[in-house]
Amino acid sequence: MSTTVSTTQHTPSPAARQATLSGTGTLLRFMIRRDRIRTTAWVLGIGLMGFYFAHAVQVVAESQEELLSVSGMYADPVGRMMVGPGFGMEEPTHERFYSGGYALFIYILTALFSAFTVVRHTRSEEQTGRAELVRANVVGRHATLTAALILTVAANLVTAGLVFAGAASAEYSLTGSALVASGSLAVGLFFASAAAVSSQLSESSRGASAMAGAMLGLAYVIRMGGDMAEVGGNALSWFSPLAWAQQTAPYVEDRWWPLALPVGFAVVLTALGFWLSTKRDVAASLIPVRLGRSRARPSLGTPAGLAAHTLRGGLRGWGIALLLTALMFGAFAQTMVDAADTLPEEMGQMFAGEDMMLGYLAYMALFMAVFVGAAGVSGLQQLRGEESRGRAEYALSAPVSRLGWLGAHLGVLLAGLLLILAVVGVGMGLGAMASLEEDGGRWFGELFLAAVLQAPAVFAVVGIVTALLGWLPRLAAPVGWVLIGFAGVMASFGSLLELPEAVTELNLYGHLSEYPVEEIAWTPVLVLSGIGIAGLVLGLLGWTRREVNRV
Amino acid sequence: MSENAPVISAVDLVKEFGPVRALDDLNLSIAPGEVHGFLGPNGAGKSTTMRVLLGLLRPDSGTIRLFGRDPWRDAVELHRRLAYVPGDVELWPNLTGGEAIDVFLRLRSRGTGRAFDPTRRDELIERFDLDPRKKTRTYSKGNRQKVALIAALAAEVDLLLLDEPTAGLDPLMEAVFQEVIHEAKAAGRSVLLSSHILSQVEALSDRISIIRSGNIVESGTLSELRHMTRTTIEVQTESPADELASVSFVHAFHTEGSPSTGERSVFEVDGDHVGEVMQRLAGLGVHSIVAHPPTLEQLLMRHYGDDLSARGVSTSTQKKVS
Structure with a gap:
């Protein structure tokens, strides 16, 4: 008896490992059912926005002179501070104007969607006590987080597909369009995994969302500093998840390798999130709850x-x-x-x-x-x-x-x-x-x-x-x-x-x-x-x- | 207003929400210093009654008076004299429990020229075992209820309107609650206590009203209510008690056991004929006798039994009656 126990301890059977994931499929279907309108609206909204940006820039600046003058806004330090490193703005094309000036907004929305969705299905469920109800069933320890991540990743894939289709329909180069879309996917993955961690840290969903949101804000501010300093951004830009997606320089240099950074971090953070979730009780938090005043101000x-x-x-x-x-x-x-x-x-x-x-x-x-x-x-x-x-x-x-x-x-x-x-x-x-x-x-x-x-x-x-x-x-x-x-x-x-x-x-x-x-x-x-x-x-x-x- | 004028008096209250008649000629009267139990299942109109009493809803017809005044028109003045615990306590998520309690105590003492007494508040926080420094966002339903209860009980008011106040509390806190309500009663406060917990109502209430579909179907002291319903009697007699079976005020008569071990007769008697049955039994030579007054549950089931049987649920009362 004892030998059996010790062997299973050292090498858990595949069945035992699966057990932590039991119910993932059911939970995923349940989440899709709960989110059928919300997620659809986000995905379609971001997709439509990408489509709109891709086509609107062609209307706003029809001729090359017009294009030069409006792109000038984004080539300036102030413009770069707002929207990005300004790759290729000295020789603007519509596609460069689109990715240089507007892709950032797609990335920000994807990041918000990803973080909110993960928090919504993990920490807020725990906070309301609904998670307890779910976990009392035959549901593995990691099932909820896994299902929430699958949902988020799937929604991000569809979003990326729509963004790609929007850019491609404006007859932009396919490689660059794929890079913009992949950038949005990579940013989405990064912030989904960041929320997977923040959901373990804070006891309230507001706190978890705020932490992920603060990370997005920080990413934006760091990028501002880096991109303002020089065209293409300086070293500071390489510390911001938002900037990583922009450093692919779509339609200009078309480089894929910067995306390894957000994807790699997403893998590490997801693993960290799963690991942290085993270090705490259901509904508990890793950061101790701060106590407030016991008496009200007059x-x-x-x-x-x-x-x-x-x-x-x-x-x-x-x-x-x-x-x-x-x-x-x-x-x-x-x-x-x-x-x-x-x-x-x-x-x-x-x-x-x-x-x-x-x-x-x-x-x-x-x-x-x-x-x-x-x-x-x-x-x-x-x-x-x-x-x-x-x-x-x-x-x-x-x-x-x-x-x-x-x-x-x-x-x-x-x-x-x-x-x-x-x-x-x-x-x-x-x-x-x-x-x-x-x-x-x-x-x-x-x-x-x-x-x-x-x-x-x-x-x-x-x-x-x-x-x-x-x-x-x-x-x-x-x-x-x-x-x-x-x-x-x-x-x-x-x-x-x-x-x-x-x-x-x-x-x-x-x-x-x-x-x-x-x-x-x-x-x-x-x-x-x-x-x-x-x-x-x-x-x-x-x-x-x-x-x-x-x- | 004279000393004994009712604190709450509702006459023929009607309140309709579209096609739904939430209150249907409801009559309710509560005397000063009385703890009044308000029984009925969800949706019977208890919370609607509370909200009409608070002047948040206006009845379609009928009259309602609190301390002789109209709760819709004189809401602010009346609210100085009462405190309310909602059935579903929603608090401001970024306040702490202690802050939420203080908000209510301060709002209540505003305009009275005197500050509220924090000792009472602290004592209740202690007794209900509440951590007042936690944000209400993190509180369970039970803890949110404690906040509302403490805020209500620490206030110097004449009337407490409690809408299922202990639905989320554990048995220990339930005991504290009963103790505190006894104290409130001793201090001369009136209480309208809506509840599902029959033992609580039984332990605390001077009078009880049973509401069904917006109408009070039974109202009185517990012994009055018992009087009106049947007492169950189990008796072992020298000679067979079969003759009782045919008496009009005896119901569900049957015998248990065998002649060798001694036969037991079990039956129900209408409340006002118990004395008569006792006289008859005395002539038969009683070996042993057990009489159960109807439990509050039986009283309630008497009014709701048909609801349950319509849903295919059988109740013990039902079985005995049929």
């Missing part, structure tokens, strides 16, 4: 304090993201001054006024304000979530009036949005000051004002969605996102679409004057503010009259 015990606590995280995220974007947009000011004469007509149409640079920044202020509006809609959606998850009901069981509850949340939200607009203005101003060779400081005040003057449009969006929250809560978020999506489309392509005026009038962001290129027009400011105030009043009225979380 500010928390008020409706406004509670509202600030609820909305703070989301607003902070939007604020940081938009500040960075504003800095970058601002930093393009000099490029715009240089490119003013050579820009293709299509791009010129998007910007108001003669002065390219100011027109560009006025347009960017509008564009950023659409995002601030998105932050507003997402905040209001969060309030609806507070209601449907039962937390509003619980909070209202304390002596807090409905008016006080919603009023406090709206107050915090609006203050936050205004602050973000101001931060965007400061960001654009600073970016422009830093990049402009002469008179940079002169524009700071105007750029700041340009951003803040978008507040009435944001306010109108918040007002309309709040009114719906008060009366037709189910419609609130969908209508809000339609308003934002429409504004985004109009801001990007509005002048090219040639829509009837009755339709363009519906764009809440289309009415304010394009300061600093145009004078401030006060009528739209007043009308939009009026819509905002009316919406808030209506919404508060509805909220105090309707039932809470009626099922």
Whole structure:
């Protein structure tokens, strides 16, 4: 008996080894069933985006001169900092412009999808306790992680196929297109495996996603530094998983070997993830849980304090993201001054006024304000979530009036949005000051004002969605996102679409004057503010009259 | 409002959600200082009643009064006097348990001019064995319930609305809960306790209401309810007790055992005829007798037995009655 035991200990039978994987197939089918819409949407979305980028660059820059001038943006240090090492931009072709300027966005989305999917099926299942239910069945220790990785890899393969098809359909060289697609696959593998590790480390899915997300952010920042320094990137670029995919230099040098780095790391990290998962209990974490305060700060015990606590995280995220974007947009000011004469007509149409640079920044202020509006809609959606998850009901069981509850949340939200607009203005101003060779400081005040003057449009969006929250809560978020999506489309392509005026009038962001290129027009400011105030009043009225979380 | 005016009084409450009649002429009355057990399966209307009491839902018809006031109109004033534990406690994930408790205690003491008393809070945290420094995101259902319970019980209120408050608690915590509710009662608080745990309701409640499809089908003290239902009697007699089988208030009469070992008669008697049966039995020469009052489970099954049998589940009560 004892001899048998010792032999099996030294050389586990194939059956025993398989046992840690039992149920993988069933779990995989289960995950596919759960994710049939989510994953399909991601894969198709990324695939379509690749297709769109590949074809759009041919429309944006038809002639060789146009191509030269727009590629110039990405050959500059600032452009390289934003999008990549800028291989082959001295002799741009459409395919080089596509891979040099846009492939990075495909890689970032693939990385996010991969990390989220792995965390979603491993750590969040454990956190909710569902994993326990699954593991109580005939399911091997490694089955869940294995199934989650298979799902992610499969989705990444399909995505890569679509990206390849998108580039190939634009008649780009097949080798380069295969490299762009393989780059996206390699980045996906790397971040899936990184999430396999972070899921072992943190006890909450938020923590695990944040760790993987921080790694992506770090990869981006490292790449920024490396690629800005010189064309083709310097040594720093070789420390970023995102840069590894870009170092294949598709359509220029077409080298495959840099992909060995992300793939190799993916293998190592996956192995590490599996190994770490055997070192801990189900639902436990390797990083000890940090304990918080046992007593609340006094500010928390008020409706406004509670509202600030609820909305703070989301607003902070939007604020940081938009500040960075504003800095970058601002930093393009000099490029715009240089490119003013050579820009293709299509791009010129998007910007108001003669002065390219100011027109560009006025347009960017509008564009950023659409995002601030998105932050507003997402905040209001969060309030609806507070209601449907039962937390509003619980909070209202304390002596807090409905008016006080919603009023406090709206107050915090609006203050936050205004602050973000101001931060965007400061960001654009600073970016422009830093990049402009002469008179940079002169524009700071105007750029700041340009951003803040978008507040009435944001306010109108918040007002309309709040009114719906008060009366037709189910419609609130969908209508809000339609308003934002429409504004985004109009801001990007509005002048090219040639829509009837009755339709363009519906764009809440289309009415304010394009300061600093145009004078401030006060009528739209007043009308939009009026819509905002009316919406808030209506919404508060509805909220105090309707039932809470009626099922 | 006089001293004995009911804390909660609901008359003919109706609440419809589309085609579903969640509350169907519901009547409920709770006196000051009373612990009122609220029984019924999921979907019978317990939580809807709680949410109407909180002024979160508005009844379609009927009147509802808390401390003599309308919970929809005077929600804020009334909520100063009550505390609520939801059936499914959802907390703000990035608050710690201690912070969540404080939020509620602070919200409640706001405007009263006095700060809440942290000793009561700390004592309850100790007794319920809760780690207040953990983020609520990491809490189990039981721990989230403890947070809501502590927040409710540490508050200086006159009425506690508890919606299945111990569904996720272990037996030790269940004992603590019963102790704390006894203390609340001793302090003169009224409690509406909705629950599935019959032993808990039996141990704590002064009065009980059984709700079925939005309607109160039975309401009273446990002994009143027992009185209205049948007592099971097992008796060994000198002479056969067969004659009882034909009496109108005796049900499910049958005999067990054999004449050599002594025959036992087992039957059920309508609550208000027990005395009569005893007199008859006395004439037969009783060797031994066991009488079971109906358990709360039997009481509940009496109202829900047909639901179960319709689903093909047989219940012991059912078998005896048929």
